[in-house]
Amino acid sequence: MRAKPKLAVYWTGGCGGCDVSFLELGPSLLDVLSRVEIVFWPALVDTKRADLESLPPRSIAVTLVNGTLRTEENVEMVHLLREKSELLVAFGACAHLGGVPGLANLASREEILRQVTGDGFQPAPPPGGDAADAPPELLPQARPLSAEVAVDYVVPGCPPMPSLIGPFFDALLSGDLPAPGHVFAQDQALCKECPRTREDRKLTRVVRPHEIVPEPTQCLLDQGMVCLGPVTRGGCGAACPKAAMPCTGCVGPTPEAGDPALAMIAALGSLVRAGDEGPAAFEAEDKILNALVDPLGTFYKYSLPAYVRARRAR
Amino acid sequence: MAEAFEPKIVAFLCRWCAGAGADLAGTSRLHYPPNAIPIRVNCSGRVDMEWVVEAFRSGADGVLIGGCHPGDCHYVSGNYKTRRRVYLLRKVLSEMGIEPERVRLEWVSATEGAKFARVMREFVAELKGLGPLHLEAAERPAEPIAARERV
Numbered sequence: 225m226r227a228k229p230k231l232a233v234y235w236t237g238g239c240g241g242c243d244v245s246f247l248e249l250g251p252s253l254l255d256v257l258s259r260v261e262i263v264f265w266p267a268l269v270d271t272k273r274a275d276l277e278s279l280p281p282r283s284i285a286v287t288l289v290n291g292t293l294r295t296e297e298n299v300e301m302v303h304l305l306r307e308k309s310e311l312l313v314a315f316g317a318c319a320h321l322g323g324v325p326g327l328a329n330l331a332s333r334e335e336i337l338r339q340v341t342g343d344g345f346q347p348a349p350p351p352g353g354d355a356a357d358a359p360p361e362l363l364p365q366a367r368p369l370s371a372e373v374a375v376d377y378v379v380p381g382c383p384p385m386p387s388l389i390g391p392f393f394d395a396l397l398s399g400d401l402p403a404p405g406h407v408f409a410q411d412q413a414l415c416k417e418c419p420r421t422r423e424d425r426k427l428t429r430v431v432r433p434h435e436i437v438p439e440p441t442q443c444l445l446d447q448g449m450v451c452l453g454p455v456t457r458g459g460c461g462a463a464c465p466k467a468a469m470p471c472t473g474c475v476g477p478t479p480e481a482g483d484p485a486l487a488m489i490a491a492l493g494s495l496v497r498a499g500d501e502g503p504a505a506f507e508a509e510d511k512i513l514n515a516l517v518d519p520l521g522t523f524y525k526y527s528l529p530a531y532v533r534a535r536r537a538r
Numbered sequence: 539m540a541e542a543f544e545p546k547i548v549a550f551l552c553r554w555c556a557g558a559g560a561d562l563a564g565t566s567r568l569h570y571p572p573n574a575i576p577i578r579v580n581c582s583g584r585v586d587m588e589w590v591v592e593a594f595r596s597g598a599d600g601v602l603i604g605g606c607h608p609g610d611c612h613y614v615s616g617n618y619k620t621r622r623r624v625y626l627l628r629k630v631l632s633e634m635g636i637e638p639e640r641v642r643l644e645w646v647s648a649t650e651g652a653k654f655a656r657v658m659r660e661f662v663a664e665l666k667g668l669g670p671l672h673l674e675a676a677e678r679p680a681e682p683i684a685a686r687e688r689v
Contacts, residue, residue: 330633485630486587493623501618503608509622519626520633532634533674 229285229396232264232276233315234305236298237325237366238291242316243267245383249390256393260285273301279308286311286396288379292318292325292529293367297360306373311401313392317382317474319369320407322529324382326366327521329528333362366529378407382474382526385460409459409475415443418453418462422446426497430515433469444470445495450516452523454491455481474526483531485523492516545665547574547658548593549602550585554612555647556604562651570655571662574602582606582643583616587627590641594673600640600665602657607645617645637668 235243243265246253263284264271287309293299306312317323328336337345349357369375379392392408395401415422422443431448438444444451444465451470453462455477464471473484481487498508516522524531551557557578563570579585582605590601603624605617621643628638644657 330635483588483591486591486627489587489623489626489630492626493619496622501615506621510625513622513626513629516626518633520630523630 228259228261230263230283231260232262232284232287232305232309233267234264234287234289234301235267236289236291236302236319236369237294238316238318238323240267241383242290242318245316245381245385245389248386249393250386252390256397259397273304276304276308281307282310284309286313288313288315289319289369290316290383292323293363293369293372294325295360295362299363299372302369302373311376311396312369312373314369314375314378314380316384317380317476317526319375320378320380320530321476321527322366322368323526326368326527326529327525329365329532330520333364337362368530371529376404377402378476380407380409380457380475381460385463387461388459388475407457407476409457411479412458413478413481414453414456414458414460414462414465414471414475417458418443418465420444420462420465425495427492427495427512428497430492430496430512432515432517438468440468444468450488450492450522452484452488455484455487472525473523476527484527485520485531488523489519543666543670545573545599545662545668545670546597547600547602547661547665548598549574549576549604550579550582550589551576551602551604551646552582552584552606552612552616553578553580555606555610556582556644556654558648559604559646559650559654562648563654564651566651568651568655570658573662573665574658581611581613581616582620583611583613583618585620587623590627591673594636594640594671595675599668599671600642600661602661603641603643604646604654604657605643607647610645610647636671636673639664640668640671 233243249256262269264276287305289302289305289312293302314320318325347359347361349355379388381388388408420443421441423446425446427448429448430450433449436447438447438449449470451465452473453465453471456471456473457475457478459475477484477487496509496512498505498512551560560576582603585603593601603620605620606612608617611617624641624643628641631641632638642661646654646657
């Protein structure tokens with residue numbers, strides 16, 4: 225009998241949701257777990273960095289990393305994991321594109337520390353500890369996994385849904401893996417799998433989710449909600465629009481859309497109307513667009529570090 | 539001594555109005571600063587906001603989009619679409635910490651050579667006030683390891 229493939233799961237700057245997301249596989253998780261050997265998974269088994277260091281290079285069949293890169297320790301760990309792994313997978317939106325914590329790139333590291341800990345804070349070792357025991361330094365910015373190490377595959381989502389995790393494990397355990405760089409989601413837009421009916425209405429208003437109870441069968445964008453479906457990969461089964469919430473783009477943009485903010489600007493620019501077009505409508509059109517509070521945070525909710533290089537402390 | 543800052547501008551000009559206006563400025567021998575690289579497009583509505591950002595990442599300090607006056611668009615409404623897109627893009631840029639004035643949308647008709655020259659003078663002066671942009675591209679992802687050997 226062949227030895228079971230060795231599996232490692234690691235978290236960097238994440239929330240833990242990705243580690244929990246495996247449970248959503250349900251009973252098939254038992255099958256997956258019976259067919260792999262877990263060698264390292266801080267959320268699940270008691271293994272230490274020294275255990276990882278003692279492994280021969282590329283002895284781990286696959287390592288799933290979730291979380292954004294936020295500290296110097298994160299960077300050390302992903303290099304170590306890369307060295308020890310045959311395949312390295314960005315698991316979840318943070319590792320894929322920077323994720324929600326990546327929105328912090330709009331502020332400098334110093335500003336973030338000041339906001340959280342007050343003025344004059346310096347990371348220090350615990351009382352009685354030596355310098356090596358101090359918490360790791362924050363990186364100047366949050367970074368996606370691929371900014372630091374080569375990534376073989378992406379299982380996207382916040383957190384990844386069973387409909388995306390399942391096909392990844394199927395491919396891994398059957399040995400029938402796609403070409404490197406594959407993202408385990410659809411290349412086509414979420415709208416293709418959304419059950420709502422799109423009539424391509426012109427938008428006469430932009431609303432936030434708490435402002436309306438949307439009609440249950442009509443396209444949310446048609447109803448004025450800023451739904452990122454048109455620029456986001458399918459694969460989740462349009463879970464949010466089915467639950468009357470607009471897509472926020474966690475699976476990442478389609479290859480065709482590219483930069484999700486610029487693609488949504490193009491879409492909204494075409495759709496917004498305040499009566500007949502012309503100079504008399506300009507002010508009213510701007511007012512409709514102003515209802516979109518924080519367009520940058522809306523369009524890049526999960527992907528700011530992948531598309532925008534933070535450029536100055538504000 | 540440091541050289542005086544000369545802003546670099548990419549100007550997307552529609553062929554029917556603003557591009558013709560720029561030509562008229564030239565054939566009329568009007569003087570205006572030579573800071574812009576003009577790119578003629580069929581319609582201001584064809585200007586993808588991706589191009590604007592790409593211009594910034596490629597070293598531009600400002601981007602001018604020149605289209606037809608309201609009501610004059612050869613394709614009826616391309617200039618209106620671009621106006622709304624530029625409005626949103628400027629909001630996103632300012633959230634990023636980039637001065638929204640670096641993207642300028644102007645209506646220039648084919649007879650307005652003088653207006654084109656004035657817009658260029660104004661824009662160059664404004665960008666000199668703002669200083670260089672230096673927008674870096676986002677992190678370049680590491681390449682997947684191709685053709686990994688399987689043991």
